[in-house]
Amino acid sequence: MVHILKRIFCAGVLICVGILRTSAASLSLPPAPYSYTVLDQDLAAALQEFGNNLNIRVNVSADVRGRIRGRMPDLPPREFLDRLTALYNLQWYYDGLVLYISAAQEAQSRLIVLNPISFDALKAALDALNISDERYIVKPAPGEGLILASGPPRFVALVDQTLKGLVAEAQARRSPAAERSQHESVLMLFRGSSSTVFRDGRPEASPETPLHGGAVREAGPGQK
Structure with a gap:
């Protein structure tokens, strides 16, 4: 956090x-064609090798499965990556540190x-x-x-x-005053026509409120 x-x-x-x-964070790849010749290789291993060759950290999901057979055309690295994701139904996302490759599912x-x-x-x-x-x-x-x-x-x-x-x-960022107001205890004590407010156990001045007989009343929510 x-x-x-x-x-x-x-x-x-x-x-x-x-x-x-x-x-998203820019995936900086060289413009020169990426030459990759393979006869039969695991797809996840090929993607890891792609990252190793370009000094990019790659995280390949365990759900990425398949094999690359035959020669891939020489393409700029970004197009090579996009071609593989299209051929094998993948998605990729770069967070600025790691290239994450996952199955579309x-x-x-x-x-x-x-x-x-x-x-x-x-x-x-x-x-x-x-x-x-x-x-x-x-x-x-x-x-x-x-x-x-x-x-x-x-x-x-x-x-x-x-x-x-x-x-x-x-x-x-919430103000301490606002935080205190949610938890403070307010008690109103009425005696005849006078009243006293006890806030968190301490008396404070309060407007006089006419009321017959002595009574004690808890202030309602938000009542001052």
């Missing part, structure tokens, strides 16, 4: 200076409670942290304070973690 809060703080700084990006669609954070605040944080990806969905859902996040598991998990970080930050 501390890590997420640090990222949220950085997002706030970026938002304040107006530096917002609408795409692992894609998640999750309804997430948004309150008390606004959708605009969440979207701005996702953009500033380079989590947003135009290929995958984060949008308001029908209902009160709900969003729909859809995409590979890593993408959906980052959306959820970012929202939790924003909620934690909002709670940390």
